[in-house]
Amino acid sequence: MALADNGRLFGPADDAPIALDEGAWLLPGWAAAEAGRWIEGVRQVVAQAPWRVMHTPGGKSMSVGITNCGPWGWVSDASGYAYTATDPLSGQPWPALPEWFWTQARAAAAAAGYPGFAPDACLINRYAPGAKMSLHRDQDETDRRAPIVSVSLGLPATFLWGGLARTDRARRMQLAHGDVLVWGGATRLAYHGIHPLKDGVHSLLGSERWNLTFRMARAQYPQDG
């Protein structure tokens, strides 16, 4: 590394993607500058499709609050996991995917080397202190060539990044407010999860963490804008 004229170190820009694994990239703080727009978008979704508790096929209640927007929403109940076009609570279509979400998720995917990402599903999770997500992989989507784009807001969390086998040792990393994670390709089906959220207070979301995952649930990848 050397100092440039402006005193900055040469090397990756602050917002350059960091390789996490093959096909998996962290975009540190990528969504932080416009967090207000992200939060406003989530509030609009929640006004139409409120947070709810879902149950695993095994009958346990999940500790996160869940909602969705976009053409397809992810749901879990006693009969299994599925993408549905309507919100089972209201019988109405899931709220539209805010255009801001769509363009940002698409741009984040492109920044991580996945041009042509056109999400048709956005799952939104709300974590309160103690809430967690057990090790799992996102495998209910039709075209696994498309990556997953995950946006973190609010309180920081410890993210578990495992391998392609459930028994592979999982690495731990911190996900902070505004961080965006993109994974696809060789690690599209990697196991991942979230440790129980530590108590804390975030200036924008109080004692909550929100996570949005954008997926191509039924659409084929890639797609033109």
Ligand SMILES: O=C(O)CCC(=O)C(=O)O
């Ligand atoms: O909250 C997170 O960062 C991960 C969420 C996740 O893995 C999921 O919703 O499938």
Ligand SMILES: [Fe+2]
């Ligand atoms: Fe996941």
